[in-house]
Each structure stands twice: as structure tokens, then as C-alpha cells.
Amino acid sequence: MDYLYFPGCTLYTKAKNFDQTARDCSLLLGFELKELKNWTCCGATFPLATDNIMALLPPSRILANAREEGTVLTTLCAVCYNVIKRTNRLIQGDEEKRDKINNFIEKNYQGDLRILHYLEILKQEVGFPQLKEKVKRPLSGLKAAAYYGCMLLRPFEEMGFDDKERPTLFEEFLRALGAEAVEYPYKIECCGSFQSVGAPDVATECAYKILGSAIKNGAEVMVSTCPMCTFNIDHKQSDIKEKYLGFQSVPVFYFTQLLGIAMGLDYRTLGFDQNAVDPLPLLQKKGLL
Amino acid sequence: MKIELRREKVHNDFAKKVELISGQNLFACYQCGNCTAGCPVAFAMEVGPHEIIRYTLLGLEEEALSANTFWLCASCLQCTSRCPKGIDIARVMDALRMVVLRKKERKDRVEIPEFPEGFLEKLPQIAFVSGFRKFLS
Numbered sequence: 464m465d466y467l468y469f470p471g472c473t474l475y476t477k478a479k480n481f482d483q484t485a486r487d488c489s490l491l492l493g494f495e496l497k498e499l500k501n502w503t504c505c506g507a508t509f510p511l512a513t514d515n516i517m518a519l520l521p522p523s524r525i526l527a528n529a530r531e532e533g534t535v536l537t538t539l540c541a542v543c544y545n546v547i548k549r550t551n552r553l554i555q556g557d558e559e560k561r562d563k564i565n566n567f568i569e570k571n572y573q574g575d576l577r578i579l580h581y582l583e584i585l586k587q588e589v590g591f592p593q594l595k596e597k598v599k600r601p602l603s604g605l606k607a608a609a610y611y612g613c614m615l616l617r618p619f620e621e622m623g624f625d626d627k628e629r630p631t632l633f634e635e636f637l638r639a640l641g642a643e644a645v646e647y648p649y650k651i652e653c654c655g656s657f658q659s660v661g662a663p664d665v666a667t668e669c670a671y672k673i674l675g676s677a678i679k680n681g682a683e684v685m686v687s688t689c690p691m692c693t694f695n696i697d698h699k700q701s702d703i704k705e706k707y708l709g710f711q712s713v714p715v716f717y718f719t720q721l722l723g724i725a726m727g728l729d730y731r732t733l734g735f736d737q738n739a740v741d742p743l744p745l746l747q748k749k750g751l752l
Numbered sequence: 753m754k755i756e757l758r759r760e761k762v763h764n765d766f767a768k769k770v771e772l773i774s775g776q777n778l779f780a781c782y783q784c785g786n787c788t789a790g791c792p793v794a795f796a797m798e799v800g801p802h803e804i805i806r807y808t809l810l811g812l813e814e815e816a817l818s819a820n821t822f823w824l825c826a827s828c829l830q831c832t833s834r835c836p837k838g839i840d841i842a843r844v845m846d847a848l849r850m851v852v853l854r855k856k857e858r859k860d861r862v863e864i865p866e867f868p869e870g871f872l873e874k875l876p877q878i879a880f881v882s883g884f885r886k887f888l889s
Contacts, residue, residue, distance in 0.1 A: 473876040507881035511827060511846035513775040518885065542878050617829035618840075627833055653792045653828030659875060660883030661862055662824055665796045669826075672792075690876045698874065 466584060467533045468496035469525060471543040472504045478540070478690035480734025484719035485539050485581055491726045492589055492597065496537065501528045507542055508657075509549045516563055522550035523564045527572035535577045537584060539719070541689035545614040545622065548578045552621050580615065580624065582688065582718065586632060591639040599727030601641025605749055607721065608645040608682035609633035610673065612692045613653050627651075636718065637686065640725040649676035654695035667702045670695045671710075674703070678713060683745060685715040693717065698739040714742035724751055755810055764811035766851075774847035780837040781805045787831035787841045797821045801831055801841050804848065822848040823861050823887070846886075853889040861887035 466489075474482040489496050502525050510518035526547065529536045538544045554561045555574030565571055579587070585594060611630055619627035630651065634644035652673055655666025674696055677685060687693045697715035704710050715738065723733045730752050735742055746752050771778055781802065788800030798819045799807070807816040825845035832840045852859060862883070872880075 471878075472881075473878050477876045504877070504881060506885070507878040508827065508885050510885075511840075511843045512773050512850045513843070514773060515850075540878070542882070613826075613828035613830070617833050619833055651830075653826050653830065655793070656826040656828065657879050657883035657886060658793065658824065658826050659879050661887050662793075662796065665793050665824060666826075668795070669792050691878050691882075694876050694879065 464588070465495040465497045466535055466537045466579070467529050468498050469502055469505075469529065469536060469538045469543060469547065470498060471538065471540045473690040474540055477737070478693070478717070480737045481539055481690065481693075481717040481719060484717065484723045484728075484733055487728060487732065488719055488722045488726055491728075492585075492594070494584070494588070497533075499525070499529055499532065499536075505543045505546045507546065509546045516560065516567075519550055519553065519560070519564055520568060522546050523554060523572065524568045524570070526551055526554070526574075526576055527565075527568060527570035530572055530576050534575070535579060537579045537581055539581050539688070541580075541612060541614040542691055544578070544580050549618075549621050551576060551578055580688070582615075582632060582636060583624070585636060591635050594636075595639040595641075598640055598725045600725055600751065602637075602721065602725055602749075602751060603641050605642045605751070606645050606681050606683045607637050607642040607716075608647055608677035608680070608685050609637055609650060610654075610677070610685050610687050610692060610696065611651050612687070612689055613651070613656070614691075615688060616651060633686070633688075633718070637721070640721060642721070645677060645680050645682040647676045647680040647682065649673045654692045656691055656695070659695060659699075663702075666695050667699050667706065670699045671703045671707060674700070674710075674713060678711070682713065684721075684742065685713055686718050686721060687715055688718055700740055712740045714738065714740045714745055716742060755812070757810070761811045762809055764813075766811060766813040766816075767808050769851060770808055770844060770847045773850050774840070774843040776839050776841075776844055776847075778805055778809055778839070778844070780839050781809075782837060784836060786834050786836060790830045790834050791825075792828060792830065793824045793826060797824055801825070801845065805839075805841075805844060808844075808848075816848065817852055821845070827886070849886060858889040860889055
């Protein structure tokens with residue numbers, strides 16, 4: 464089965480490695496990501512002020528256009544997933560806002576798309592036992608820390624991705640690839656998100672706490688589902704090193720990059736040049752190249 | 753700080769405005785502090801999220817709006833997820849931002865020309881788009 468796919472702006476540029484590895488892996492797993500014909504930026508925040516209808520228009524337009532092409536829409540970026548899924552639920556349940564939005568974007572969208580994250584496709588449609596069978600190069604001996612962040616999980620009632628305090632889906636995925644999933648208390652904490660713009664030092668501190676917690680519990684690599692989190696926990700490691708002497712860098716992967724290694728893809732196609740902390744030395748040491 | 757409590761003061765216009773924009777009932781808050789305890793950026797806040805709610809209900813508009821609390825909120829919704837009274841506190845933080853940004857002075861929180869060189873090239877687009885939506889009028 465093919466899935467309609469909304470890449471989002473960051474996956475077209477600064478997280479190209481996330482996009483490409485997901486597309487390549489899906490073909491090996493027997494499905495294709497069919498990119499939407501028309502899409503724009505989703506707005507990158509779900510508006511929390513109840514009277515801010517304007518910020519709902521870009522995601523609504525994406526959804527309405529997608530509905531003309533199919534019934535199931537998938538995304539990779541956790542921020543896009545959050546914005547798209549919450550907007551979809553709002554359109555389903557709030558008649559007044561739905562009419563207002565439809566009148567403005569000149570569409571008649573009723574909120575009847577099914578929104579799935581790529582990880583949900585792997586779990587629900589492919590199945591982790593089946594995924595395990597397809598693994599060509601198991602990530603044996605690799606201690607990986609699944610980092611959920613906020614956007615995949617919260618608000619729990621609307622996202623319905625997994626348990627709100629103790630999710631396990633991401634760890635199940637890592638185990639299916641043969642890796643050892645590390646448990647650590649900061650896996651659902653916020654990376655500081657857009658505070659990288661407003662208060663960069665605060666975001667660096669948040670990232671340090673998350674990385675420190677994972678490393679303390681034995682993590683050799685971090686695994687992320689979001690370009691925003693990845694920026695904070697990967698690219699900010701140089702700032703952390705300056706502030707906390709003795710901090711040992713740890714490579715940060717998009718989950719699709721690890722999937723790519725496990726599926727036997729050539730490491731040169733996995734876009735590691737865009738990762739801030741070079742993962743190659745560790746992969747070499749583990750015999751995963 | 754001496755605070756005089758009167759019915760008119762508790763049902764003040766500022767609190768009403770915050771309730772209207774956020775869609776939340778601030779009076780449900782019983783000051784347990786769960787939001788502040790779980791907040792990943794509380795360490796950098798001048799006053800915690802639960803205190804800001806109290807300020808608002810006491811009509812201390814100036815004190816509430818001059819705190820850095822709601823500007824530091826990253827909308828991660830940890831407080832919302834853990835509030836035992838079901839208040840969506842992240843919405844309250846956003847409403848406080850809106851109260852400031854919608855004033856006619858349009859006092860923005862960040863100045864784009866002040867970003868250091870190379871900063872714009874480094875950061876992912878989602879950081880700018882969401883950041884600008886939160887910090888600019």
C-alpha cells in the first residue's frame with residue numbers, strides 16, 4: 464500500500480537525510496511514500512490562543528488538498544505530525560471553526576483523513592515482528608536511547624500515539640532492529656524547542672539534561688523523530704561542551720537512519736554529513752558499516 | 753508586597769481577557785504547583801506558571817506581564833498533561849503572550865537583526881516559524 468506523504472519544509476533542506484532515508488526504507492519494506500502534489504509549511508505551531516483561526520489555515524489547506532488525493536496521510540517530522548493531527552481533530556469536532564476555515568480556504572474538508580506517523584505505519588501496518596524478519600544487519604550491541612520529546616505524545620487525548628508518561632512504541636521499534644533500548648527518565652522531556660530562537664541558553668540546558676540522563680543510563684546513541692529536537696540535542700552539543708567540560712559527545716540519529724543501517728543500506732546513502740556529531744567512528748567500532 | 757483582596761479585584765478584566773483568549777477557567781487552579789514542578793524550563797523562570805495564574809487572579813497585571821515566565825514557555829504541554837484540574841496551562845501562557853503582543857505598542861520579544869551571524873543558516877526552519885509566531889506581534 465502507498466501512503467500520501469507530507470514532508471514539511473525542514474525535511475526538504477536541513478533534514479534531507481531524514482526524508483531520503485524514510486523514502487528508501489519504505490521501498491524495502493513494501494510501501495511507497497507518495498508526496499502530496501500541493502503542500503506548504505504547516506505553520507510549525509498549533510495555535511493555542513482559541514481565537515487564532517489564521518494559524519489554522521495552512522494545515523487545513525494541506526489537509527483539504529491531501530483529501531483530494533487519498534484517505535491516509537503520513538508525516539515524519541514530529542512537529543508537522545502534531546500540527547496536522549490536532550488541526551484535523553479540530554476540524555472534525557468543531558463545526559463553527561470548520562465552516563469558518565472552509566469558507567476562507569474555499570474547500571469543503573470535513574476532517575476525514577487518517578493521520579499516521581511513520582512509526583505508526585511501521586507498528587500498525589508493517590508490524591514490528593515482520594520488520595524484525597526483514598532486518599538484514601541487526602544493530603546488536605548498540606545501546607540506543609529513544610527520545611520522544613513532546614510533539615509525538617502531547618496532548619495525549621488528541622495525539623493518541625502512546626502512553627503519556629511511559630510510552631514504549633519507540634523502544635519496541637529499536638528492539639525490532641536488534642538494538643538494546645535504554646530506559647532513562649528524560650525521554651519525554653522537552654528539548655527547549657523554539658527557545659533556540661528566544662532563549663538559546665535555556666534550550667542548551669534542556670538538551671544537556673536530556674543527553675546527560677541518557678548517557679548516565681548507558682546510551683551510546685540518541686534516536687530522534689524531529690528536526691527541532693535533533694537541532695537541540697545534536698547541533699547544540701558543541702555549546703554544551705563549552706559549558707560543561709568533560710561532556711562526551713554522543714551521536715544523534717533520525718530513527719530512519721538506524722532503520723536504513725538495519726535494512727542493509729549503504730552508509731553513504733544515509734546522509735550522515737548532515738549529522739552534527741559524526742556517527743561513523745562508533746558505527747565502525749560496532750561493526751555496523 | 754501588600755495585596756488587597758476584593759471581589760472586583762479577583763474578577764478583574766485582565767483575568768477575564770486571559771480566560772477568553774485561552775479558553776481556560778483560571779479559578780479551577782488550586783495552586784498545587786504540579787505545572788511548575790514538571791516544567792523543563794522552570795529553572796530559568798522568574799516566577800513559576802502556577803504563580804502567574806495566581807497573579808492574574810489577583811489582578812496584578814503589571815507583575816504578571818513583566819515576568820519572563822510565559823516567554824520561556826516552549827509549549828511542550830507537560831504542565832497541561834499533568835494538571836490535576838484539567839487546565840491547559842500552555843494555553844494560558846500563550847494567552848499572556850497574546851495580551852502583550854496585541855497591545856498597540858506591538859512590543860516584540862525578539863529582534864530579528866540582533867541574531868548573530870550564521871545563526872539563520874544553522875537553525876531549522878521550524879524553529880523560526882514557530883519562534884516568530886510566539887515572539888512577534
